Amino acid sequence: MVAEDRDVESSLRPKDLSEFIGQHRVREQLQLVLTGAQRRGTPPDHVLLSGPPGLGKTSLAMIIAAELGTALRLTSGPALERAGDLAAMLSNLVEGDVLFIDEIHRIARPAEEMLYLAMEDFRVDVVVGKGPGATSIPLEVAPFTLVGATTRSGALTGPLRDRFGFTAHMEFYEPADLQLVLARSARILGVDLRPEGAVEIAGRSRGTPRIANRLLRRVRDFAEVRGNGTVDRSTARAALAVYDVDELGLDRLDKAVLGALVRSFGGGPVGVSTLAVAVGEEPATVEEVCEPFLVRAGMLARTPRGRVATAAAWTHLGLVPPPDAVTGAGQAVLFD
Ligand SMILES: Nc1ncnc2c1ncn2[C@@H]1O[C@H](COP(=O)(O)OP(=O)(O)OP(=O)(O)O)[C@@H](O)[C@H]1O
Ligand SMILES: [Mg+2]
Numbered sequence: 001m002v003a004e005d006r007d008v009e010s011s012l013r014p015k016d017l018s019e020f021i022g023q024h025r026v027r028e029q030l031q032l033v034l035t036g037a038q039r040r041g042t043p044p045d046h047v048l049l050s051g052p053p054g055l056g057k058t059s060l061a062m063i064i065a066a067e068l069g070t071a072l073r074l075t076s077g078p079a080l081e082r083a084g085d086l087a088a089m090l091s092n093l094v095e096g097d098v099l100f101i102d103e104i105h106r107i108a109r110p111a112e113e114m115l116y117l118a119m120e121d122f123r124v125d126v127v128v129g130k131g132p133g134a135t136s137i138p139l140e141v142a143p144f145t146l147v148g149a150t151t152r153s154g155a156l157t158g159p160l161r162d163r164f165g166f167t168a169h170m171e172f173y174e175p176a177d178l179q180l181v182l183a184r185s186a187r188i189l190g191v192d193l194r195p196e197g198a199v200e201i202a203g204r205s206r207g208t209p210r211i212a213n214r215l216l217r218r219v220r221d222f223a224e225v226r227g228n229g230t231v232d233r234s235t236a237r238a239a240l241a242v243y244d245v246d247e248l249g250l251d252r253l254d255k256a257v258l259g260a261l262v263r264s265f266g267g268g269p270v271g272v273s274t275l276a277v278a279v280g281e282e283p284a285t286v287e288e289v290c291e292p293f294l295v296r297a298g299m300l301a302r303t304p305r306g307r308v309a310t311a312a313a314w315t316h317l318g319l320v321p322p323p324d325a326v327t328g329a330g331q332a333v334l335f336d
Helices: 003-012 024-040 057-068 081-092 109-121 159-161 177-187 193-200 209-226 233-241 252-264 272-279 285-294 310-317
Strands: 049-051 072-076 098-102 123-130 135-139 145-150 166-169 302-303 305-310
Touching: 003 177, 003 209, 024 057, 024 166, 024 209, 049 057, 057 098, 057 109, 057 159, 072 252, 081 109, 081 123, 081 135, 109 123, 109 159, 109 302, 177 193, 177 209, 193 209, 193 233, 209 233, 252 272, 252 285, 252 302, 252 305, 252 310, 272 305
Parallel strands: 049 145, 049 166, 072 098, 098 145
Antiparallel strands: 123 135, 302 305
C-alpha cells in the first residue's frame, strides 16, 4: 500500500460502533457482549473476527477498545515467532487492555500454546534455560480481552478456536451499505459524490469497504483531472473503465484465476494449488482473497474434487459454457 493510501485509510476508519456501517448481526452481537461485560465490571470474553480482507476487522478491534475505554495493544501472528515475543507482550498488559492479534492463524506453535494458558487462566509459564536444568517460572497476566482477526478461521487449531467466547463472522457488504460507506468517505475527503456515482462504485467494490474507498480515490483523481471534480454516474463509469475495473468489480487476480480455470483447465475441477501456480500466486492468496468473492459472485464452485467454473464464469469471460457447466446457485459456503 502506498503512503497516501495508508494515511487516507486511517482517516476513514470508523471510530465507534455507531459509525460502523453494515454488518448488523455482528454489531448487535458484539454490542451485547460488550455491554454485558461492562455491566458486570469484567473484561469481555475473547473475540475472534473472521472474514475476507478489507471488511473491517482491524477497525472493529479498535472500536472494541474504544467502546471499553481501554488501550489497544497491537501485534500479529507472524510477529509472534517465539513464545518470548508473546510473553513480553502479555506481561506488559494492564487490566482490561485489549490485545489485538491480526492474522492470528499464522501464530507459531510455541506462542500459540502459551496463548492458551494466558487466555484461560491469565498466566503464562516462562521457560528459563535449556535441557534438564530448564525451569518454568509462572507469571501472572492482568485480565485482558484478546481480539484475534483471521481470514481463515478454518486454519486455527481447535484448542485456540475453542478459547474464544465469541466469533464474529464478517460478511461481504450489500451494495446499499457500500453506498453509505462511500457517502461517509466522500464527506470526510471533501469529494462531491452524487448518489448515482456512489451506486456505480459500490456495485464494483467486491462487497468490500476497503475496495470501495480505494475506487473512490481513483475516481476522484479522474474527476479532478479530466472533469470538474464532481463524481456522477458517467464520470464514475469512465474512470472505472480507465482503471480496468469490470462491471462486477473483478480485479486482475480474479480474472486471471477465472481465465486459467476456464482456458487452461477446461473449467475444472482443479486443485487450488495447481490453479495458484497457473496464475503465479500463493495458494493461500487465491484461497483467502480471491475465492470467497468469486464463490459469492456465483462464478466459482468449491467441490470435493477441486475448483469448478460455473456457467456464469464462462459467460462473463465472453465464452459459451459447456452443457455440463454447474450453475452458481446454492453456493452458500464462502469461507470457513
Ligand atoms: N463498517 C465499515 N464502515 C465504514 N468503513 C469501513 C467499515 N469497514 C471497513 N471500513 C473501511 O475499510 C477500511 C479497511 O478496513 P479494515 O482495515 O478494518 O479491514 P480488515 O478487515 O482489517 O482488513 P485486513 O484483513 O486486510 O486487515 C477501513 O480503513 C475503513 O475505512
Ligand atoms: Mg486488518
